[in-house]
Amino acid sequence: MHDYTITEHAEALRRGDYSSVELTRHHLDRVDAGEALNAFVTVTAEQALEQAAEADRNIRNGDAGPLSGIPMAHKDIFCTRGVLTTCGSRMLSNFVSPYDATVVTRLRDAGMVSLGKTNMDEFAMGSSNETSYYGPVKNPWSPDRVPGGSSGGSAAAVAARLAPLATATDTGGSIRQPAAMCGITGIKPSYGRVSRYGMIAFASSLDQGGVLTRSAEDAALVLQAMSGFDARDSTSLDLPVPDYGAGLGDDIAGKTIGLPKEFFGDGVEPAVAETVQAAIRELEALGARTVEVELPNSEVGIPCYYVLAPAEASSNLSRFDGVRYGHRAAEYDDLLDMYSRSRAEGFGEEVQRRIMIGTYVLSSGYYDAYYIKAQKLRRLIADDFTRAFEKCDIIAGPTAPGTAFPIGAKNDDPVAMYLNDIFTNSVNLAGLPGISVNAGFDADGLPIGLQLIGRYLDEATVLNVAHRFQLATDWHRRAPGGYA
């Protein structure tokens, strides 16, 4: 039953084929069986079964929505009341949140059942899930390889059918890149669509919540429930959320797909390029037209991102000082020493690196040369997309330049690691919606992601094209061996 879509589960629950408690217990068993993946930091079995029982009552009373009783998991970046919320860090290894993130509240209000909290790169800083204080997550397709990151735990859990879906966040590719590496579907909506309240901040102007699922159809359902204005987040958009299900099955004949030539250059592994080209031919077969577009500033996307994101992070992470909650060093000489030791012990190497980069680029005398310059580049990158969308309805390309790499392979080379996000982070800089869907496999059987990027606020087209692609192919139905 773990292979069903959310809609199929919802129908089965309503028919009484099985109960939410049974469905939840089944997934909890799979979570136990899949423990070696290290996908979860915390499993809340007891709470999940209580929530499932409540959902069953509601379903019996006819008081159920499309997500009632469906099990899921939250990335451990979302605050969950009464449940450990670590953000993958030793700094928060003792932090039990006293409140729920808006996303958590909304999915709970929709009747969903939370199985627990998934592993992630520390403070969402990483592309391989290797920076987690709780150890690396293994890719279900190949246990010696990374699942991608930072939402690696969520991606591995969904790919291995431990949960039908999991929440995730994306600052520079952290939903789409692990979706690609784990062969699943992951959507990052437009900046401002999903409330950031209770989502522990990495880079506030780039962070966006989204969801990892096994299909675009499922993604549309869950995103619908997550989205919408939240008065507690001043950057959330006070706009109506369109019905994502309404146009999901629309014909895509006549849609124009832009192919940025910068996304098909030398840096892309041949298998990735071929698979993505094949996927684009599939879309053409469905009646879409393709046109070449230019994103001339995309080459500065990585340096721009790696100035702005650390700058914001260096400030966002200042609250972790050991004073009010979180890790505090056992011994210290004075206040400064308490800060230094607590933060040196509480933060891992990658987080410390980014705090230092961010502190540097904001420093007096360097601010204009780095931060202001990067803000200007960000504008140019966004303008590139605006111009490209004058010629097309949606942009397609690879999600990541390569497939999942072996655990440990890029640990000594941060820049090589950062290049994983070369096709994703410009989308965050521009605030656009993007999705990654599985488009095939390389010779080693590792999944390859097709990225579709939409106009600002046009999640509907992104989901529509992804869904039509999935109706015509079955790549998204493939399960990793041992987890089918």
Place this chain on the structure above:
Amino acid sequence: MEWETVIGLEVHVQLQTKSKIFSGASTAYGAEPNTQACDVSIALPGVLPVMNREAARLAVKFGLAIGAEINQTSVFARKNYFYPDLPKGYQISQYEIPVVGRGELEIDAGDGPKIIGITRAHLEEDAGKSLHENFDGFTGIDLNRAGTPLLEIVSEPDMRSAAEAVAYLRQLHALVRYLGISDGNMQEGSFRSDANVSIRPKGEQKLGTRAELKNINSFRFVEKAIRFEVERQIDILEDGGEIVQETRLYDADRDETRSMRSKEEAHDYRYFPDPDLPPLVLDDAFVAAVRDSLPELPHDRRHRFIDTLGLAPADAAQLTVEKSLADYFEAVVGATSAEPRIACNWVLGELGAALNQADIPVEDSRVDSAALAGLLDRIADNTISGKIAKDVFAAMWEGEGDADAVIAARGLKQITDSGAIESIVDGVLAECADQVRQYRDGNEKVIGFLVGQIMKQTQGKANPKQVNEILRRKLAP
């Protein structure tokens, strides 16, 4: 050498909003520690700020009152530094674009009016408090105050003496209270000032190196701290030394300033625009609504009191320090047939003294404006004399009723019957033949004695004007 003092002031004014600037927590003073510290106040992971528009309204009100330009788009920035009472590790403030731009304030330090430039005023959040007592070697942190809205008002270096600095602070303090944007309570930290002080040879245009004096939270300490600092700087320069740019702390117990940190140790605050908050946009309608809500400003009101009500400048100034006092005065003037000048004397005189003695604000006066107007009417229509009126006021203050009731109960109604007064006068003149003779011999002063005798016989109730007239007529040769 003759030295000139140059002073600029930075004043932090707590704005009188019910809730904090970026959260719904209460701003009330004096609650148990950390009982007004919500998730946002303690900076839990994941929380976000949401702007309280009321704080912006109060800031704009101030801006309009000092004739400043209002930046209808202003930007919140993060000022980054670590301190235990700063829960986020940064303070949300405004840096490059403050909500209030350049304006000015007129002061008078006793030598005539002077205009002081105000460079800017920006919105920011207050920090919490560190408590060092009773924690067994630890420091306690109270975050009730964290997030209370502040308006930081920065002046130009336009003041030339400690007296001018104090005059500026008093004027500013009166203005924020007058506008109702702050309670101005200095003991509770609602009005806190830092002073930038430098000296230069008289006639020199270039500014000297300044010291920033922190922690001077009463008008008296401002004056003392600046005086001390100016002397210190003069001593250094006259001994051939150099002033170092630094922050100095005023120690009221020792009446001295001492170095807190030098420029080299100054923080690099790494300001950048807060990505959690969009720019604060105030449309024309918002600003217009604030403009419409502005009361008549103290400066304008003072001039109106002088020009149209004929008050003395000093009295007009005193009446307009507090809006409530000026309102009370105007209510009295509107309700009485007495001259405004008389009303002013009573409000600043008897009423002021009574309020002072009872230590209550005019809003709580035991004699309201209508009652005082009624009393002044009885003077104006000669029912009682001004002198008797003071006794009546005292009785009214003690709750014996309005003026008419007190006058009736105590039988204080003035004798204005000419025939009655005339017969009393005749009696007195008959008893005081000596004095009558002295008067007629040219000693006019003796008339005072005769008036006194008449008043004594009438217990002060005879109309003094009539007594004088009749007496002079009868004494005329």
